Amino acid sequence: MSDILRVLWTVVPRIAPQPWLNCKRCRDIRLFRSSEKFRVNANGKRLDAWLIYKCTSCDSTWNRPILERRHVRTIDPLFLMSLRANDPELARRLAFDAENLRRKVGLVEKSDDVGVRKEVLSESMTPPRWLEILCAVPKMTGLRVDRLLAIGLHLSRSRIRNLQDTGNLAVSPEGSRMLRTAARDGMRVTIDLSEAYDRDRIAMAARSSD
Numbered sequence: 001m002s003d004i005l006r007v008l009w010t011v012v013p014r015i016a017p018q019p020w021l022n023c024k025r026c027r028d029i030r031l032f033r034s035s036e037k038f039r040v041n042a043n044g045k046r047l048d049a050w051l052i053y054k055c056t057s058c059d060s061t062w063n064r065p066i067l068e069r070r071h072v073r074t075i076d077p078l079f080l081m082s083l084r085a086n087d088p089e090l091a092r093r094l095a096f097d098a099e100n101l102r103r104k105v106g107l108v109e110k111s112d113d114v115g116v117r118k119e120v121l122s123e124s125m126t127p128p129r130w131l132e133i134l135c136a137v138p139k140m141t142g143l144r145v146d147r148l149l150a151i152g153l154h155l156s157r158s159r160i161r162n163l164q165d166t167g168n169l170a171v172s173p174e175g176s177r178m179l180r181t182a183a184r185d186g187m188r189v190t191i192d193l194s195e196a197y198d199r200d201r202i203a204m205a206a207r208s209s210d
C-alpha cells in the first residue's frame with residue numbers, strides 16, 4: 001500500500017519518577033523529587049554516594065543510595081568524577097531508573113508529563129488513507145496509550161476510544177485493554193483515516209512536533 005503515512009514517535013518524559021516517602025517535617029507521606037545533586041562521603045578507602053531528593057511540599061531531603069561502602073578502587077573513575085561534579089546527565093539517568101528506585105522505596109509515581117518527538121519515516125504523494133505510528137519509549141513512563149495518542153494527534157481520549165471501538169484503530173502487540181495500559185517501547189498503532197472527516201488535520205498533527 002502506498003497511501004500510508006508512517007511516523008516514529010519518541011516519547012521523552014519531562015519529570016523523573018518520584019518516590020512516595022514519609023516526610024519527617026510534614027509528618028505525612030509526600031512525593032519527593034530529584035534535586036539532580038549528589039552527596040559523596042569518603043570514609044578512609046570506602047565511599048558512599050547518594051542522589052538527593054526533596055519533599056515537594058517542604059524541601060526536606062532524602063538521600064537515595066547510589067554507592068554503599070564501596071572500595072574506592074572498585075569505582076569507575078569517570079563515574080566518580082561525574083558524581084563529584086553533580087553531572088546533570090548522570091543525575092537524570094539515575095533518577096529515571098524507576099526499577100532501582102522502587103527496590104529502595106517501594107512506591108514510585110511515574111509522571112505522564114511527556115514530550116513527543118516526531119519523525120516521518122515514509123509518506124505517500126496522495127493524502128494518506130492509513131496512519132502508522134511506531135512508538136519509541138526509551139524510558140518507562142506512567143503514560144497511557146490513549147493519552148499518548150490524544151496528546152500526539154490533538155484529539156480527545158473519547159475520540160481515540162471511539163476510533164478503536166469502530167475498528168479504525170489497532171494497537172500491536174494486540175490487546176483490547178491496550179489503550180488503558182502504559183505506552184511501551186516498540187508499540188505500533190495503525191489508524192484507518194479513510195472515514196475520518198478531519199483526516200488531513202490528524203495526519204498533520206501526527207507528523208509535526210509540538
Ligand SMILES: [Zn+2]
Pocket residue numbers: 023024025026027030055056057058059060
Ligand atoms: Zn515535607
